[in-house]
Amino acid sequence: MSGDERAQRDALIAAARSAAAAAYAPYSNFHVGAALLFADGSVVTGANVENASYGLSLCAETVAVGKVLSDGRRGGLIAVAVTGGFPGQAGQGMTVTPCGRCRQTLNEVAQLGATDPLVWCDGASPVEIRLSHLLPHAFGPANLA
Template sequence: MTDENLIAAAREAARHSYSPYSDFAVGAALRFADGSVVTGTNIENASYGLALCAETVAVSKAMAGGVRGGLEAVAVVGPLDKGGSEPITPCGRCRQVLSELAQLGSTDPEILCVGPGTVRRVRLSELLPHAFGPASLD
């Protein structure tokens, strides 16, 4: 799957967003070494603190399906008409959740942060340096 296809999968996931409070639909797509792709979208809640981010939903789906490694790339997209011209990046919580999955497979996935006119490519380790993870508990 190409990066463009991964971004398209994230955009399709965003179409299923449940974001009635923020009206800020986000989609994420995770690509694994075996070629599989898992998507997620943000899910809001009237109790705002209970909202789920797209990346967290995708990681949860992957892990619930038994995926424990091989994370190669993540595409994250938001609405093209909100948030200015800068690409959207995973929030801090999502960076940590993605890091846990990546560390289980000893990978440092490329994060494709998609904006209205550009894609920022950055490694997860750059977004979350010195990450806490499974090895931190040994």
Template structure:
């Protein structure tokens, strides 16, 4: 695993501990690496009205955007797993972003002019799979299609 992936997976694991997932009992953490080396994280936030729930990647992107750093995202790390009795995510299989999150990540990628590396890790263990966002979301629609990137 690269140093970048190691840092991001560790930060995503820490963020997942703050997940509010009482309905699915599936905690997800996301970490974004910014151009200056800093990391922004997010955890999923579920809502009793399920459609209003927020994915960890979306929370992290919104946090970066609120700080004026949306164009500074250069890599992503994601982990997830079923929660144990103490609320900690478990599992040894890597988890990748859902389709909605891939599209949200694409916004930052196109604005920043980068094909984001996406490191997908497991809640436990060393299993990590890495892709470029373009592999996870081929022929993506984004700001470039509107002449904005």
């Protein structure tokens, strides 16, 4: 990894950690943040939003993707950073990866731009993996064409 790539990764993880600090997680007390990097250099973040009716809770990645799509952005996703932990401790404990639903949600944006983003999973044992490896044989917009 070049110095520029390392700096890009570190900045994206820092953005995800910052987003995690804004999480609304009164039930689990587990704050998750996500940061999405686009080819034009823009970054969109999201934090988990819990609800007293647990099934209505939103993951950080889903919140970020909702922002992206509702702003009219289509494609260009090149990297994602995800982190989590107890308040003020994002990235210090277990390594957080996108859940299955979030993998599918991220895949939607990736397929719109024909990209396979790198996913940086922050934690004590960081993981760097392509979305296609997290969600092999993904179903997406191309399957409905």
